[in-house]
Amino acid sequence: GENVEQHPSTLSVQEGDSAVIKCTYSDSASNYFPWYKQELGKGPQLIIDIRSNVGEKKDQRIAVTLNKTAKHFSLHITETQPEDSAVYFCAALAMDSNYQLIWGAGTKLIIKP
Amino acid sequence: EAGVAQSPRYKIIEKRQSVAFWCNPISGHATLYWYQQILGQGPKLLIQFQNNGVVDDSQLPKDRFSAERLKGVDSTLKIQPAKLEDSAVYLCASSLGPGARYFGPGTRLTVT
Numbered sequence A: 001g002e003n004v005e006q007h008p009s010t011l012s013v014q015e016g017d018s019a020v021i022k023c024t025y026s027d028s029a030s031n032y033f034p035w036y037k038q039e040l041g042k043g044p045q046l047i048i049d050i051r052s053n054v055g056e057k058k059d060q061r062i063a064v065t066l067n068k069t070a071k072h073f074s075l076h077i078t079e080t081q082p083e084d085s086a087v088y089f090c091a092a093l094a095m096d097s098n099y100q101l102i103w104g105a106g107t108k109l110i111i112k113p
Numbered sequence B: 001e002a003g004v005a006q007s008p009r010y011k012i013i014e015k016r017q018s019v020a021f022w023c024n025p026i027s028g029h030a031t032l033y034w035y036q037q038i039l040g041q042g043p044k045l046l047i048q049f050q051n052n053g054v055v056d057d058s059q060l061p062k063d064r065f066s067a068e069r070l071k072g073v074d075s076t077l078k079i080q081p082a083k084l085e086d087s088a089v090y091l092c093a094s095s096l097g098p099g100a101r102y103f104g105p106g107t108r109l110t111v112t
Helices: none
Strands: A004-007 A010-014 A019-025 A032-038 A045-051 A056-059 A062-067 A072-077 A086-093 A101-103 A107-112 B005-007 B010-013 B019-024 B031-037 B044-050 B053-056 B065-068 B075-079 B088-095 B107-111
Touching: A004 A086, A010 A019, A019 A086, A019 A107, A032 A062, A045 A056, A045 A062, A072 A086, B005 B088, B010 B019, B019 B031, B019 B088, B019 B107, B031 B075, B044 B065, B044 B075, B075 B088
Parallel strands: A010 A107, B010 B107
Antiparallel strands: A004 A019, A019 A072, A032 A045, A032 A086, A056 A062, A062 A072, A086 A101, A086 A107, B005 B019, B019 B075, B031 B044, B031 B088, B044 B053, B065 B075, B088 B107
8 A cells, every 4th residue: 555754754944944845655656645734733734736747836935846756755845934834744645545645744844033 | 715614623521421523524525534633643534425425434443433424514523432542633624536635623632
């Protein structure tokens, strides 16, 4: 079955710098990869997603890149701001188990003022 | 567009008591999910509904957890009797198809 690994578990960056979170997946058949942001006391919020027929997608300060050959995808946040502090989860859609989302372990992003 | 609604937001019960959570998905979303999220971990799927029917409940502890989705809209998740290890945030999510899930704010359950 699908397995998703996420790194790093904690990332601390200076305000204004960029942050990169990386995930790898195991099932080459997976074709949908969302990223969620979870703030304290709230549910996960979908911030960006990418399908396997696209290599990169951008939305203002956030972007996701996908390398199907290497089976990894990354979240890039530029010009980080204090409100970017949160836990970020990557996920992959498992094609062999009722299209379940297989989640990474999460990355706690800390933006230092 | 209104998001996924959940209630209550917080609940504290003693072990062996029962508790129920309610979810109202985004209008028109046929698929509804209940997840359990333990502090410091990612969400774990408990049950998935497609309209009224159960698609996947393989990780639902059926001896104590039950869920229903009447008329293909609202859903309730019940725990009876609760154990200490059930302390977690219970998240409801909905989706149009197999892609993007949209989550509610969750119910934080504390079992003492």
